Amino acid sequence: MSVESARARTLSHVDPAEVPLQAALDALADPVRRSILRDLSVHDDWTRACGTFDLPVKKATASHHFAVLRAAGLIEQRDEGARRLNRLRREEFDTAFPGLLTATIDRAD
Amino acid sequence: MSVESARARTLSHVDPAEVPLQAALDALADPVRRSILRDLSVHDDWTRACGTFDLPVKKATASHHFAVLRAAGLIEQRDEGARRLNRLRREEFDTAFPGLLTATIDRAD
DNA sequence: CATGGTGTTCGATCCCTGTCGTACAGTTGT
DNA sequence: ACAACTGTACGACAGGGATCGAACACCATG
Numbered sequence A, B: 001m002s003v004e005s006a007r008a009r010t011l012s013h014v015d016p017a018e019v020p021l022q023a024a025l026d027a028l029a030d031p032v033r034r035s036i037l038r039d040l041s042v043h044d045d046w047t048r049a050c051g052t053f054d055l056p057v058k059k060a061t062a063s064h065h066f067a068v069l070r071a072a073g074l075i076e077q078r079d080e081g082a083r084r085l086n087r088l089r090r091e092e093f094d095t096a097f098p099g100l101l102t103a104t105i106d107r108a109d
Numbered sequence C: 001c002a003t004g005g006t007g008t009t010c011g012a013t014c015c016c017t018g019t020c021g022t023a024c025a026g027t028t029g030t
Numbered sequence D: 001a002c003a004a005c006t007g008t009a010c011g012a013c014a015g016g017g018a019t020c021g022a023a024c025a026c027c028a029t030g
Helices: A021-028 A031-041 A059-071 A090-096 A100-105 B021-028 B031-041 B059-071 B090-096 B100-105
Strands: A075-080 A083-088 B075-080 B083-088
Touching: A021 A031, A021 A059, A021 A100, A021 B021, A031 A059, A031 A075, A031 A083, A031 A100, A059 A075, A090 A100, A100 B100, B021 B031, B021 B059, B021 B100, B031 B059, B031 B075, B031 B083, B031 B100, B059 B075, B090 B100
Parallel strands: none
Antiparallel strands: A075 A083, B075 B083
């Protein structure tokens, strides 16, 4: 039987290929979320916990943004102790939406 | 001196290079607007008047969407008699936001 | 076991924007 | 001149989403 914790049970990941374009665009249209993605794109996988991002919003709001990114197939999350580590799903998302990530987060503004 | 009509005076176009990424994404995040862009992408320039699009909204709303697309540098408009013709600014927009248009309107959904 | 740290959930609030009806401006044809 | 057509402007409305505080669950460490 499954022995995952109640905490990990909140972590449902979606195949980017199953994500509607609308959901992907809604996720990418928010500046705070793009900021998170840019941060992830310049760091190694699984090195950034949710609380380590420098965001202009409170933690409740940040938690909401991470959930949206996860539901859009843009990030993967994994619990490590009390912290939740993140990974940008660059390759999977690129396969589903070629060029979209590059066009939105590889920019100055 | 300029002899443009009062109608044409409402038509201010913006260089896509001057458009903030946020405005571009906001414009592309709406399904009605993407529908307009897809329609334009498969027809010759200046062949589609605003009223010829099959949209699920009333004309006041459609007019709003055309204004948003224009402000985002995604379309160019020109008056021809009582009708306002449209053109997708594919090349200019692609230069400013490489891959973004293709990633958002060249899709099934 | 108590304390502090990390992150989620819930309810409430606020603001933005998509939507529409109506009125209006220009154009075309009768 | 008049009517019909195309599109915009404006005010109003409703829905959704971003935001936050507070409460809670889980983990780590003393």
